[in-house]
Amino acid sequence: MGKKLKVAVIGSGFISNIAHIPAWRSLDKDVEVVAVADVNEGIAKETASRHGIAEYFSDYRLMLDRVNPDIVSVATPNAFHKEPAIASLEAGAHVMCEKPLGINAAQGREMYAAAKRAGKMLFVSQTGRFGPGVAAAKALYDEGYVGTPYFAETNIVRRRGVPKWGNFHIKEQNIAGPGFDIGVHALDTIIWFIGPSPVISASGKAYSEIEKQGEYLVESDIEFSDRFTPRPYLNSEFDVDDFTVAFIRLENNITISMKASWALNAPEETNVTYISGTKGGIQIFPAPVVYTTSGGYMVDIVPKVQTVDLIPFQGHHRCAAHFLRAIRGEEELIVTQEQVLNVLSIIDLIYESDKKNFEVSR
Ligand SMILES: NC(=O)c1ccc[n+]([C@@H]2O[C@H](COP(=O)([O-])OP(=O)(O)OC[C@H]3O[C@@H](n4cnc5c(N)ncnc54)[C@H](O)[C@@H]3O)[C@@H](O)[C@H]2O)c1
Secondary structure: OOOOEEEEEEOOOHHHHHHHHHHHHOOOOOEEEEEEEOOOHHHHHHHHHHHOOOEEEOOHHHHHHHHOOOEEEEOOOHHHOHHHHHHHHHOOOEEEEOOOOOOOHHHHHHHHHHHHHHOOOEEEOOHHHHOOOHHHHHHHHHOOOOOOEEEEEEEEEOOEOOOOOOOOOOHHHHOOOHHHHHHHHHHHHHHHHHOOOOEEEEEEEEEOOOHHHOOOOOOOOOOOOOOOOOOOOOHHHOOOOOEEEEEEEEOOOEEEEEEEEOEOOOOOOEEEEEEEEOOOEEEEEOOOEEEEEEOOEEEEEOOOOOOOOOOOOHHHHHHHHHHHHHHOOOOOOOOOHHHHHHHHHHHHHHHHHHHHOOOEEO
8 A cells, every 4th residue: 555645734614624624534545634724723723633633733834844745625714725725736735725716717827827837736626516416417417418508597595594603704804705605616516517618797796785784593503513613703794795696698608697695585595506408407406307308298307316415515525535536647637727717707707797886798
């Protein structure tokens, strides 16, 4: 057996404790999580002790220097992915970075350029693609059930579901609200299915009408608070949007309608994404279904696959396993630079349109 690859993790909050570290540990025949870093040393220490990790640091640069990792997971807030990712690449590590890769497409391009210079892989853990049932939807899509795609819709509507464990609600840390958080997963999956499709224009609007009212409804508690230390949530800090809506035009005659909310007075909570084409349609989330016609009838094809994960954030386990196989040269990375930059360019236009209050073109 070859030597185990050394994994280090930067950012020791929710997603590190719940997803990245368990995902890497599930591959412990091949990798070892050797160190964690967090600007908050207490959190880094607690995380190291919870998972039995030998070393912890408050300075990720010192960690890179001391432990010389082969792989780094970057799990800091959205505004702080770039520096640790580039520093890790320059230190000779392959990087699995949380989504969205950067705060905009320009920053994403800088990060990929750094990966190219270093000759290392930069992989964005777009876990939406690795969710239960998505592989079946992609296989059916690739078989041609949809024909030529021309419209996609994604509605990820939480009536009350602002992430309240970290800094998601603080612009300086996370840039924007649900379009930037959950919308990115859906847009990424759509672009993966239809193939890179440069954006022509977007009309977007970002509202912040509910959360700023400071209403404290009974919401689901942070289910995992026994496995990390949530930052106390202060409604008065909330300065991002709580609802993002957009209409997006892409090349190849394709349009996307997107609704992403953390808080919206809507009839029900939904998480539905589908693509419509000339021959049929395909639902990707919440579960794969082909919408087509046969024998003069409208017909739904429902593949018999598992649509619920058995362990929390299992998508991260699949991501880490895929990244490891790609590092070993056993498969190509499925989350490509072109797709990631395509999605970031769409997001750029959505928020530019919101600021200007009219549709904007690239
Ligand atoms: N794929 C998913 O399903 C999913 C789910 C949740 C979060 N995320 C992503 O994960 C990232 C982190 O989210 P989270 O929920 O874990 O947030 P969090 O606030 O719980 O954790 C972030 C941690 O990073 C630390 N940090 C901040 N700046 C740092 C720096 N420069 N160096 C080292 N540590 C630093 C903070 O102190 C904090 O402990 C975000 O990009 C988010 O979008 C993805």
